[in-house]
Amino acid sequence: MSDLIAPNSAALVQLPRLRSVTGGWVVAAAVLGSAVVVLDASVVNIAVPQIGSSLGDDVADLQWVVGGYTLALASLILVGGALGDRLGRRTIFTWGSVGFALASLLCSAASSMEMLVAGRVVQGIAGALLTPGSLALISASIDRRDQGAAIGLWAGLIGVIEAVGPIVGGWLTELAGWRSVFLVNVPFAVAVAVVSVRYLPESRDARARPLDVPGAATAVAGLGALTYGFIGARGWMTLLGAALLAMFTLIQMRGAHPLLPPSLFRSRMFTAANVVTAALYAGLGGVLFLLPLQLQVVAGYSPLAAGMAMVPITGIMLVSSPAAGRWAQRHGARIPMTLGSVLAAVGAVLLTGIGSRASYLSDVLPGTVVLGAGLAVFVAPLTGAVFAAVSVSEAGIASGVNNAVARTAQLLAVAALPGLVGISGAPLTDAIGFGSGFRDALWICGALLFTGAVLAATLMPRTPESPKAASGFHR
Numbered sequence: 001m002s003d004l005i006a007p008n009s010a011a012l013v014q015l016p017r018l019r020s021v022t023g024g025w026v027v028a029a030a031v032l033g034s035a036v037v038v039l040d041a042s043v044v045n046i047a048v049p050q051i052g053s054s055l056g057d058d059v060a061d062l063q064w065v066v067g068g069y070t071l072a073l074a075s076l077i078l079v080g081g082a083l084g085d086r087l088g089r090r091t092i093f094t095w096g097s098v099g100f101a102l103a104s105l106l107c108s109a110a111s112s113m114e115m116l117v118a119g120r121v122v123q124g125i126a127g128a129l130l131t132p133g134s135l136a137l138i139s140a141s142i143d144r145r146d147q148g149a150a151i152g153l154w155a156g157l158i159g160v161i162e163a164v165g166p167i168v169g170g171w172l173t174e175l176a177g178w179r180s181v182f183l184v185n186v187p188f189a190v191a192v193a194v195v196s197v198r199y200l201p202e203s204r205d206a207r208a209r210p211l212d213v214p215g216a217a218t219a220v221a222g223l224g225a226l227t228y229g230f231i232g233a234r235g236w237m238t239l240l241g242a243a244l245l246a247m248f249t250l251i252q253m254r255g256a257h258p259l260l261p262p263s264l265f266r267s268r269m270f271t272a273a274n275v276v277t278a279a280l281y282a283g284l285g286g287v288l289f290l291l292p293l294q295l296q297v298v299a300g301y302s303p304l305a306a307g308m309a310m311v312p313i314t315g316i317m318l319v320s321s322p323a324a325g326r327w328a329q330r331h332g333a334r335i336p337m338t339l340g341s342v343l344a345a346v347g348a349v350l351l352t353g354i355g356s357r358a359s360y361l362s363d364v365l366p367g368t369v370v371l372g373a374g375l376a377v378f379v380a381p382l383t384g385a386v387f388a389a390v391s392v393s394e395a396g397i398a399s400g401v402n403n404a405v406a407r408t409a410q411l412l413a414v415a416a417l418p419g420l421v422g423i424s425g426a427p428l429t430d431a432i433g434f435g436s437g438f439r440d441a442l443w444i445c446g447a448l449l450f451t452g453a454v455l456a457a458t459l460m461p462r463t464p465e466s467p468k469a470a471s472g473f474h475r
Contacts, residue, residue: 017143025199026137027150032192033093034134034154035161036100036185037073037127042165042314044069045288046307047178049296049428054178055113057428059418063231066289067414068117071227072124073131074407075220078259081132081400085208089136094196096129101189108182119182130192132400137200159318163311166292170307212259218248219259223408230415231424260401261394270389272459273333273382274402276452278409280341280378283448285410286417287348287371290438297428298435299358309364316372317379325380333381334460340378341453347371348446352439356431374449378456385460413448417441 017023048062055061084092103122110116138150172180226241228234252258265271295306328336350367358364383402390398418424421444423437 014143017146019146022199022201023142023146023150025195026142026201027153029093029192029195029200030134030137030154031157032188032195033097033130034158036097036188036192037131038158038162039165039168039188040069040100040104040123040127040182040185042162043169043172043181043184045292046166046169046303046310047173047181049293050173050178050303051116052428055110055116059426059428059434060231060424061113061117062293062428063289063414063418063424064113064117065120067227067231067411068120069124069127070407070411070414071223072121073127074404074411075223076125076128076216077131077404077407078397078400079211079216080128080130081136081396082208082211082259083129084133084136085205086211088202088204089133090196090200090202092129093133093137093200094193096126096133097189097192097196099126100130101186101193104182104185104189108179131403132396136396137203159314159321163314163318165314166307166310167304168307170302170304173303209257212251212255212257215248215251215255215259218244218251222248223411227411227415230412230419233419233424260404261397264390264394264398264401267389268459269385269461270398272455272461273385273389274405275459276337276341276455277382277402277405279448279452279455280344280382280409281406282409282413283348283445283452284344284375285413286441286445286448287351288410289414290417290441291351291354293428294354294435294438295358295364298356298431298438299354299364300356309360310368312365312368313372313375316369317375320373320376321380324377325384328381328384332460332462333385334456334462336381337378337385337456337460338453340374340376340381341449341456342374343377344371344374345446345449345453347374348442348449352442354438355435378452413445417444420444 045066048065051065052058052062080092080096100123103119103126106122107116107119110119134154138154142150168184169181172184222241222244224241225237225244229236229238229241252260253262265274291310292306295301295309296303301309324336324340347367347370350370351364353363353367355363386398386402418437418441421437421440423434423441426433426437428434
């Protein structure tokens with residue numbers, strides 16, 4: 001999911017064409033900025049078992065390695081977009097890239113799990129500044145006649161990076177250790193900062209609303225408390241998190257300048273798409289967190305082999321998603337979202353067969369292929385439904401909301417699933433216990449994905465709607 005910002009005051013001046021020098025630098029910066037966030041997510045998941053061996057193999061600690069980053073990103077991504085609109089998109093994008101580089105250095109130098117988690121949280125904060133700014137720069141800085149081509153170029157390049165990410169993560173972890181997967185972010189982030197400062201035009205929205213500070217604060221506190229409660233099995237903290245998120249909802253409903261405008265949810269399709277997103281990305285988040293651990297801890301795969309084993313998931317999606325998006329635009333998103341969710345659920349269940357003597361061809365490949373096919377069928381139609389449900393002026397905030405919903409669902413899945421299946425406090429050296437918990441967890445993930453199919457079949461409109469906003473890509 002990415003943030004596609006509506007036209008603003010920058011559109012009153014002549015914007016550069018895509019083939020111009022400035023246009024090329026804008027796309028390069030957008031690609032590099034997104035690549036930092038995309039690459040980090042995929043390479044770190046592969047490195048988690050080696051991180052556990054080095055700093056502590058308690059599964060709960062490793063949940064925080066992934067969850068600390070996602071928590072900051074999910075709770076602050078709308079704030080990052082709002083700051084870009086108010087203070088300047090190039091400025092916030094540059095701050096995000098510098099922050100990501102510094103946080104990555106901190107992670108690579110971590111001598112304790114606490115230091116690493118702190119670095120991951122800072123990475124998430126920086127990612128919340130980078131993620132909304134990526135396509136916002138294209139929308140604000142490229143001539144309207146070329147924006148579709150620029151977005152397509154961006155999406156294609158990011159898809160390639162996402163597909164090779166697990167291989168890069170596995171290769172780096174195996175060759176140079178887990179610290180290298182954080183160091184690889186640094187040259188990308190520094191390049192983004194240099195290109196942004198030297199070549200990108202500044203843009204801001206003169207009509208940007210004041211920042212919703214109470215809303216942002218309660219969102220961060222609520223998600224943080226909920227995550228801590230799930231990982232630490234502390235019921236009172238979970239209740240506190242739920243209460244704070246209820247307070248966040250009230251602030252959004254009654255506030256003069258809400259971070260998450262309630263008016264968006266007057267659209268049945270927008271509401272339905274986000275409800276389906278929550279179910280699907282909770283299931284997907286659980287699979288993508290636990291699968292690399294199972295492959296390495298239980299099946300005995302090397303980091304590189306585990307990374308390569310996951311390539312079909314993103315590779316199939318990269319090749320097939322455009323066709324699914326075109327079909328949904330003509331016939332409606334309901335059928336592909338339902339079918340794709342069912343396929344993804346079947347893929348998750350097939351992966352439960354991975355054990356200590358797993359064969360790649362019979363136990364791993366079928367599940368990853370079916371899961372990847374499911375993602376290829378439902379992701380693009382889901383994204384198209386979000387954009388078709390809102391006006392052009394609401395496209396940026398709608399994309400940001402959908403992005404936040406997906407990240408939050410993944411965060412809560414990573415926080416809750418290990419505790420539900422009894423492996424949260426177990427060491428990774430307990431391969432038998434982890435393997436049993438993995439199978440139970442993936443059945444839950446399959447149920448979540450199937451729930452997404454049921455929700456899509458019952459809530460999404462039967463017929464296609466004319467897009468009210470420019471088309472975008474869901475990340």
